[in-house]
Amino acid sequence: MARRAKHRYLARMNAPLPVPPKQRKPDWIRVKAPTSHGYNETRKLMRSLNLATVCEEAACPNIGECWTKKHATVMILGDTCTRACAFCNVKTGMPRAVDPLEPEHVATAAAELGLEHIVVTSVDRDDLPDGGASQFVKVIEALRRNTPQTTIEILTPDFRNKSEAAVEAIIAAGPDVYNHNLETVPRLYPTIRPGARYYASLRLLESVKRHAPHIFTKSGVMVGLGEERLEVHQVMDDMRSADIDFLTMGQYLQPTPRHAKVEEFVTPDAFKAYAAIARAKGFLLVAASPLTRSSYHAGDDFRKMQEARAKQLAPKGASGAGA
Numbered sequence: 001m002a003r004r005a006k007h008r009y010l011a012r013m014n015a016p017l018p019v020p021p022k023q024r025k026p027d028w029i030r031v032k033a034p035t036s037h038g039y040n041e042t043r044k045l046m047r048s049l050n051l052a053t054v055c056e057e058a059a060c061p062n063i064g065e066c067w068t069k070k071h072a073t074v075m076i077l078g079d080t081c082t083r084a085c086a087f088c089n090v091k092t093g094m095p096r097a098v099d100p101l102e103p104e105h106v107a108t109a110a111a112e113l114g115l116e117h118i119v120v121t122s123v124d125r126d127d128l129p130d131g132g133a134s135q136f137v138k139v140i141e142a143l144r145r146n147t148p149q150t151t152i153e154i155l156t157p158d159f160r161n162k163s164e165a166a167v168e169a170i171i172a173a174g175p176d177v178y179n180h181n182l183e184t185v186p187r188l189y190p191t192i193r194p195g196a197r198y199y200a201s202l203r204l205l206e207s208v209k210r211h212a213p214h215i216f217t218k219s220g221v222m223v224g225l226g227e228e229r230l231e232v233h234q235v236m237d238d239m240r241s242a243d244i245d246f247l248t249m250g251q252y253l254q255p256t257p258r259h260a261k262v263e264e265f266v267t268p269d270a271f272k273a274y275a276a277i278a279r280a281k282g283f284l285l286v287a288a289s290p291l292t293r294s295s296y297h298a299g300d301d302f303r304k305m306q307e308a309r310a311k312q313l314a315p316k317g318a319s320g321a322g323a
């Protein structure tokens, strides 16, 4: 009897750990598997240049659509992040040394993909004295040298605990769009974005606008993490106080069962309601839908922002052609 109990105990101990059930996605989230020729070409180019992309590392649901059009968001400073946010699929650990060839490789990728607009992001590099800011500067300079017609959008970390000079150097390099995502409402920071501080992120964006009002500023939030509607409205108000031009909002999707759970699948109609409120609060541009991501349709949205600003600055009474 004792032997049978021991046998049952050992069988239980050796059984694989239960895997949490996969959360079923609603129909409006489904996307096609990436298979196109354009997708394969983009993938091959990134591999040959030894470049990481946030499209792959973050398991973005739009990769099939974006890469078919050869729109990829390059992730500089390696593929290993020094933080461990509960929503993010990028691996955490001790990153490798910064690749000095990376800026030229990014410029080559932009040229070969024929990009009119490029989005460059990075992992967090808390291990570097400047948080990796100088690499952003080098990438911007390489792009301006090699593909001067390409407009540049950067999506940076928060550079928390780094000197202001680090961010000022990036601003001086002159990106067209400076993006930094607030990601979620302040109440959820301790669990979702524990290494970051909500007001530090806001201050970063506010300081970009103060130093260079002509640079478009942009920020995004994910919904479905357990935030309340009024908390999201408050984030919009905070963003407007920091004079942020462009708000992006998308549905959070759990990349693996180890990551934060989806608390709610926000309906497309609820996204429309958020977008209407955000527009009323005065953003120059708003993109809000379940599959919206910071860099989704970034080139088209950049042109929309330019048009919106031109309209805003036009003397009263001058009606634009086709307006």
Ligand code: SF4
Residues within 6 Å of the ligand: 054, 055, 056, 060, 061, 062, 063, 064, 066, 067, 071, 072, 073, 293, 294, 295, 296, 297
């Ligand atoms: S939305 Fe952005 S991150 Fe996602 S695949 Fe497109 S370019 Fe890449």
